[in-house]
Amino acid sequence: GNSPVPWQLYASVLKTLGALAVFGIVRLIWPEQRQAATWAALLYLIYPGFLGQPNAATKTNQLLSLAAGLASIWLSGIAVSQAKRGVRAALTAAAVLLGLLNFQLYEYMIGLEVMRVGLLWLVPQQKEPLVFRRRLRRFLADAWPYVLAIVGFLIWRLGFFHSERGGTDQFGVLQSLMDSARSSLVHVGLQSIMDVLETVVLAWAVPLERYAAQERARSLATALLIGAVMAALCLAVIELERKWRKDDEEAGGRTRAISVMLFAGLSLYGALFPVLMAGRDVNFDGGYDKYTLHASPAAAILLVAFIFGLARGRGRQVFLGLLVFLGVSSSILN
Numbered sequence: 124g125n126s127p128v129p130w131q132l133y134a135s136v137l138k139t140l141g142a143l144a145v146f147g148i149v150r151l152i153w154p155e156q157r158q159a160a161t162w163a164a165l166l167y168l169i170y171p172g173f174l175g176q177p178n179a180a181t182k183t184n185q186l187l188s189l190a191a192g193l194a195s196i197w198l199s200g201i202a203v204s205q206a207k208r209g210v211r212a213a214l215t216a217a218a219v220l221l222g223l224l225n226f227q228l229y230e231y232m233i234g235l236e237v238m239r240v241g242l243l244w245l246v247p248q249q250k251e252p253l254v255f256r257r258r259l260r261r262f263l264a265d266a267w268p269y270v271l272a273i274v275g276f277l278i279w280r281l282g283f284f285h286s287e288r289g290g291t292d293q294f295g296v297l298q299s300l301m302d303s304a305r306s307s308l309v310h311v312g313l314q315s316i317m318d319v320l321e322t323v324v325l326a327w328a329v330p331l332e333r334y335a336a337q338e339r340a341r342s343l344a345t346a347l348l349i350g351a352v353m354a355a356l357c358l359a360v361i362e363l364e365r366k367w368r369k370d371d372e373e374a375g376g377r378t379r380a381i382s383v384m385l386f387a388g389l390s391l392y393g394a395l396f397p398v399l400m401a402g403r404d405v406n407f408d409g410g411y412d413k414y415t416l417h418a419s420p421a422a423a424i425l426l427v428a429f430i431f432g433l434a435r436g437r438g439r440q441v442f443l444g445l446l447v448f449l450g451v452s453s454s455i456l457n
Contacts, residue, residue, distance in 0.1 A: 127179070127180075130179035130180045130183065131177075131179045133179065133183055134176060134179035134182065134183050134186055137183060137186035137187055137189075137190045138168060138176070138186055138190075139168065140190045140193075140194065141167065141186070141189055141190045141193050141194075141420070142164040142165070142167050142168040143164065144190070144193035144194045144196070144197045144420075145160075145163050145164045145167045145193060145420050145423065145424070146160045146161065146163065146164035147160075147197040147200075147201075148193070148196060148197050148200060148238070148242065148420075148424075149163045149164075149383075149424060149427075151197075151200040151201070151204075151242060151245075151246050151249075152200075152241075152242065152245045152246065152382075152383055152386060153379055153383050153428075154249060155379065156379070156431065157368070158361065158365055158431075159383075159427050159428070159431050161361055161364070162361070162427045162430075162431075162443055163420075163423045163424045163427040164423075165357060165447070166423035166426060166427065166446055166447075166450065167419055167420050167423040169447065169450035169451055169454060170326065170415075170419040170422070170423060170450060171326060171327060171330050171331065171449065171450045171453030171454055171457070172321070172322060172325075172326025172327070172330065172405075172407070172412060172415040172419060172422075173412055173413065173415050173416040173419060174330060174407065174412040174457055175410075175412065175413055175416070176454070176457070177457060182413070184228060184229070185228075185229060185413060185416055185417075186416075187228065188224070188225050188226075188228035188229045188232055188417075189225070189232065189235075189416060189417050189420075191221045191222075191224040191225045191228075192221070192222065192225030192226070192232055192235045192417070193235075193420060194221050195217075195218045195219070195220075195221035195222040195224075195225060195239075196218070196222075196235065196238050196239045196242055198214050198215075198217050198218040198221065199214070199215065199218040199239055199242065199243065199265075199269065200242040200243070200246050201214055202214035202215045202218060202265075203243060203246050203247055203265045204246060204247075204249070204250070215268050216268075218269070219268050219269060219272045222236070222239075222269065222272060222273075223272055223276065226276060227276070229417075230280055230397075231397045231398050231401065231414075231417075232394070232417045233273070233276075233397060234393045234394040234395065234396055234397045234398075234417070235390075235393070235394055235417055236269070236273060236393070237389055237390050237392075237393025237394070238386075238390035238393065238394075238420070238421060239266075239269060240266070241386040241389060241390060242386075243262055243265045243266050244258070244262055245382070245386065247261050247262075247265070307402070310399070310402065310404075311399045311400065314399050314404040314405075315392070315395070315396075315399060317404070317405075318395050318398075318399065318404050318405040318414075319391060319392065319395065321405045321406075321407075321415070322391065322395065322405055322415050322418045322419070322422050323391070323422045323425060323426065326407075326415055326419075326422070327446060327449045327450065327453075328449065329407050330407055330412075330453045330456075330457065331449055331452060331453040331456065333407070334453065334456035334457060335456065338456060342456070343456070345455075346452045346455040346456045347448075347452050349451060349452070349455055350447070350448040350449070350450075350451040350452030350455070351448055353447060353448075353451045354444040354445070354447040354448040354451070355444070357443075357444070357447050358440055358443065358444050358447075362440075377432050380428050380429075380431050380432030380433075381428075381432060383424065383428040383432075384425060384428040384429060384432065386424070387421045387422075387424040387425035387428055388421075388425055390420075390421035390424070391418055391421035391422055391425060394417050394418040394421055395414070395418050398414045405418075426446065427443075430442045430443060
């Protein structure tokens with residue numbers, strides 16, 4: 124209907140479901156580090172680079188699509204670790220259907236499938252190390268239902284679907300690429316660097332700087348104060364949970380952190396690549412911030428893996444607290 128509050132609640136629920144899926148995905152690829160999974164989910168939840176969260180009546184479509192995609196990837200990771208064939212088949216079927224829902228709603232989110240590839244490659248190694256040939260054989264056996272779904276979707280989308288919008292017309296996009304191949308390659312090459320930088324780093328600073336320049340001093344001070352309080356609260360609660368569970372914050376080591384960084388980095392670029400090929404790019408003006416949304420889970424995981432891999436003790440807390448402060452303050456001003 125026309126009431127704003129239910130729309131905002133709906134958008135928040137979808138974002139929270141996505142955060143739970145991010146938590147589950149990190150738990151699958153980094154089982155020793157519950158803290159890292161918690162922080163990745165939290166950073167995804169407060170990620171400030173996607174400016175459309177308050178426009179709930181419009182952006183819930185994207186949030187639904189992303190929540191479905193993340194849930195699909197999470198379920199596919201759970202499925203491969205199941206011994207019972209019936210349970211495994213049910214989880215795989217649910218994952219395939221949720222994946223189709225994801226890129227049927229927004230086809231550019233098909234780049235999320237790179238994260239699924241990484242998950243299906245890494246998760247079977249948690250139980251027993253496999254030599255490359257067995258690993259590849261296991262991966263192909265696990266991946267074929269998703270490959271069939273993607274191929275079927277691409278045949279329909281690229282061969283039969285006709286779009287009324289130039290930006291989503293596959294024939295128009297292909298013609299544009301062929302007519303200006305050199306400039307298209309330059310665009311993809313340059314924006315491959317810039318979009319990754321904007322999504323992972325600048326998203327935490329640029330929106331806040333722009334909002335701060337427009338706000339009155341009292342509103343700005345309120346947002347910064349709440350951001351600082353939330354950062355302190357998150358650090359305190361997660362530290363209490365660590366002590367209660369007696370978790371080892373160094374569990375997994377730097378080797379696992381590097382593996383997770385590689386997983387997140389490839390997932391991030393995979394999410395952005397279809398956008399770049401369509402001639403679009405991440406921009407915090409004109410609504411193009413929406414292209415950070417489906418890349419934000421990988422960005423959150425990448426940041427957490429980087430911080431957990433390189434920082435220890437107080438240094439780690441400072442980095443994580445700073446990100447929460449920036450994310451919360453930006454969201455309030457937004």
